[in-house]
Amino acid sequence: MSGLPSIRIGKVFGIPVEINASWLFIFLLVAVTLTTGYFPQQLEGRSVLTYAVMGIVTTFAFFASVLLHEFAHSLVARAGGIRIAKITLFIFGGVSQMEEEPHRPGLEFVMASAGPGASLVLAALLFLAGEALYALHFTPVVIVVIDYLVVINLSVGIFNLLPGFPLDGGRILRAILWAITGDLLKATRWASRMGQLIGMCLVAVAVLGVLLFQSFDLIWFAVMGWFISGLATTAYQQQVVKSRLADVPVSRIMSASPMLVPAELTLEDMAHSYFLGGRHTRYPVIADGTVVGLVDIGAAQSVPRERWPHTTVGEVARRDLSELFVTPETTVDRVLPRLDPSQVGVVLVVEAGRLAGIVTRADVIRLIQETSGDAA
Ligand SMILES: [Zn+2]
Structure with a gap:
């Protein structure tokens, strides 16, 4: 995937979970940014230790949120009869490795929707929990953490719904086009082109950010966009090969x-x-x-x-x-x-x-x- 080794951390619901070495970079980046920047800004006058604990707990919760998203995909896939080889967390998030692709558009639709669905439901539940704790005058240390997790899960849910293959939203789009045209290859072609377009738009947004506002905050968009665009191209080529193989006994x-x-x-x-x-x-x-x-x-x-x-x-x-x-x-x-x-x-x-x-x-x-x- 990224050329770096992965370590297996255990099995959940019988599905092996792996962490790629590239993911540790994100873990550290998030933990450090939260501890030294975000939390001290949101909540002044606490000890360094408090911020560090908040940062680490939040990073683990972030990690659990991404896992939940992947398990939603995997468990729905398994219920639909598709075996899941493993779930891997890497620098851009998580990926559920299916041993085969869904054979029906309906199954692909629910499988793809399950992940963002889980993220958005979790965001809603956390939001309600945060509001309740606020009303009860609970310590803001916890409420600030919950608020951050609401934003993260909302972002993960919405970002993955962008309609470009191989993002979840692109898979949903492909399932719909597949159901309408009955042609998986054609559906993949259109959904992949959307994926390339969305990838390029993300790169463009990052470039504009640098040129117009001298802001490097959006550089991550460029990296992500480049990655998605590449995946979209490869995914389509793989589908071309698979479709050919589907004609040969x-x-x-x-x-x-x-x-x-x-x-x-x-x-x-x-x-x-x-x-x-x-x-x-x-x-x-x-x-x-x-x-x-x-x-x-x-x-x-x-x-x-x-x-x-x-x-x-x-x-x-x-x-x-x-x-x-x-x-x-x-x-x-x-x-x-x-x-x-x-x-x-x-x-x-x-x-x-x-x-x-x-x-x-x-x-x-x-x-x-x-x-x-x-x-x-
Ligand atoms: Zn997903």
Whole structure:
């Protein structure tokens, strides 16, 4: 994402949450700005310690607000049958990584709306809480913090509703255009163009701020705008590829009659006759005429070398294959998530109970290269 490493901080609702190193920069920036600038201005005459505690607590609450926004997206997506790989916080906020895109405009619409919806509802609740505490003459230390969080959540909600893909508002726009035209690619093209336009407008606002008012406060808009514009361009190109893949059945790109490894073969023999000089790095394992597993170099390497002559392929093969089986008619876009290097990286094409072929990432890359000749 930003090239920097991410650390996993835990799982919430079964979804892993990660923090990218770039996010720490924002954390520190917000904490320092609040402690040394914003809070002393809003509320005079408190101790440095008070401001520091307010700054740190508010920064954590800010962090929790962004997480809540992402969980709203993720939980709605999961309810709609889409698996969420993880949520990552990085320099520009949060991102929920879905293992696949929604297949219906209705689902995309509610998924995209859920995040800004959660932010705006939270802003409203915090506003009411702030008003109530004020009426009760509660300490202003808490009320100033709550007021700040109202503004933050309101900003997060409104900013994300800007109608440019891949912002939430752009996804909502795409879902509407998709529902009207029935053409996901066309809808993505228009929503992405809006994304590029909005990105450029943000850059323009920042430049005008500097030129007309000698103000650098809006520089962040330029950085954000540049980033969004780039994302919009990439997102559209990815959609072009995906749409092409949606027209191709796996039977067209699979390696038919793949080489099979007998389950009773030893790892030693397999290493010599399959992996050395072989074209593939993974092979289906067969016993009594049916596929019973999948074996790759990694599985062999998990066994110490000296035991290879005494260990059979069947003993180390991966056996849970249920999610790797597809029919020959399944389109390539549907199997893409399973071909990701972080997943198994292969699907098995089964026809009438027989293994008809095998599809790997390399087959898809070849297809993309063949069809990219006519890319616009
Ligand atoms: Zn969002």
